[in-house]
Amino acid sequence: MNSTHTKIKIEEVKEGNVLSAKGFLAGGVHAGLRYAKKDIGIIVSDVTANAAAVYTQSVVQAAPILVTKDSLSASGLLQAVVVNSACANACTGEQGLNDAYEMRKTAADQFQLQENQVAVASTGVIGEYMDMEKVNKGIGQLNLSSEPAGAEAFEQAILTTDTVTKHCAYQACINGCLVTVGGAAKGSGMIHPNMATMLGFLTTDAAVSSEHLQLALSQAVDYTFNQITVDGDTSTNDMVLIMANGMSGIEPLSPEQEEWPVFVDLVSRVCEQLAKKIARDGEGATKLIEVIVEGAHSKANARKMAKTVVGSPLVKTAIYGCDANWGRIIAAMGRSGVQFKPEHVGISFEGITMLDQGKPVAFSEEDAKAYLQKDTITIYVHLQEGNECGVAWGCDLTYDYVKINGSYRT
Incomplete structure (x- = not known):
């Protein structure tokens, strides 16, 4: 710039x-x-x-x-x-x-x-x-x-x-x-x-x-x-x-x-x-979810992976339930179509690291749950393979989404 x-x-x-x-x-x-x-x-x-x-x-x-x-x-x-x-x-x-x-x-x-x-x-x-x-x-x-x-x-x-x-x-x-x-x-x-x-x-x-x-x-x-x-x-x-x-x-x-x-x-x-x-006003949503992918080889790959993660039904429901299940995040990354080395990956929330260099990190479930109760959640994915970054936004998946769309025409 x-x-x-x-x-x-x-x-x-x-x-x-x-x-x-x-x-x-x-x-x-x-x-x-x-x-x-x-x-x-x-x-x-x-x-x-x-x-x-x-x-x-x-x-x-x-x-x-x-x-x-x-x-x-x-x-x-x-x-x-x-x-x-x-x-x-x-x-x-x-x-x-x-x-x-x-x-x-x-x-x-x-x-x-x-x-x-x-x-x-x-x-x-x-x-x-x-x-x-x-x-x-x-x-x-x-x-x-x-x-x-x-x-x-x-x-x-x-x-x-x-x-x-x-x-x-x-x-x-x-x-x-x-x-x-x-x-x-x-x-x-x-x-x-x-x-x-x-x-x-x-x-x-x-x-x-x-x-x-x-x-x-x-x-x-x-x-x-x-x-x-x-x-x-x-x-x-x-x-x-x-x-x-x-x-x-x-x-x-x-x-x-x-x-x-x-x-x-x-x-x-x-x-x-x-x-x-x-994204914040998604049907039935209670939370805005932001996914930031850092350290990618290209901006396109970073954006593609971020959107895959934020769009995962399992990630969305975990956030709704305040469950810090990072396994759902890396699973979504794996099907994003972006090649990366799992042994290099880090996953974290704000100040809460759950995965580092591909290995689980002990963290406070209570702190993680308290964070996930906020109305804006940021998920950080660290690939450590390049210098490019990508961001995507979505929302949690709730019971109300089904209610709204089960009766959309009525």
Whole structure:
């Protein structure tokens, strides 16, 4: 990382959200897709924005994914994204695709935008058709606001089984201009991204081309959203989208500039915070689990192993039960697909070593249990074979996860 980057201070915006960046409006309403909660939301930029997105890698991709791809392929520009909850509009054939296009057109007409500059996202039950009468009526009732209430209404409208809204923002002074990146996300179950139900929306007042936005977003997602798992399932609707409207007044940023890493860092920090909030809010979860793999030959191997460990049902249930069973951790490491020497491995919690140089270490079970009763647990894996590190986030697996998903449609 260059010296210019280290001189620029990056700060988290207090109570930051998707409207922290200049020139964005948002809103959300209850249209009747859900019983009582808000279910239609929108983000609109004051001006046309450069945009980029990453999508689910599932072979099964929902209609709104296809429509958003169509919008971005036209020019790489967006001015709005309209979102509904309750219905995923996935596996709905030609009708579902037509409904997603209609949703795009209704939003464009309502806010006097170009159709191909509106993105569409949906989340909810797979295999059900959209109630377009309610959707269109709901879009017509949307009120835009630049105030926190507008952001909150949007955040509420995109939730499914989430228990809390998820939002944050970071900013830095770059070339004399205050640049902000804000974001909102939803996700609680069916979370195992590989770009994954998970939706993320980022806004920035930086000036960045669509091509360079794609580079920054893809890099950030690879180290953040792609490193979380709740249940090992990837959704048909997963998408992370970013819009950059340039309203900070800054000259266009690009990878050739010394300040570029600062912008990438802003995007990455927003993505990481949102990713961790999703993992913490996993369906039925009581704990956020962070796995840090150190001393690997490559970052890719370290990330792969960390995600395997944090996604292991046996590791997740052990953490839920406050059982310091490190055998489950090394077993998950062994099936990660990463080659390593077991005789070199160390495994520890915060200040509690359980395995060193491949040999068990006596530790206090009482101390370990006390640590595992906290709501954030960090597992350290020491490979001692290289200099690279990888991190992944997940949650414990509880009885409530089964209850939630045993009655998801009811």
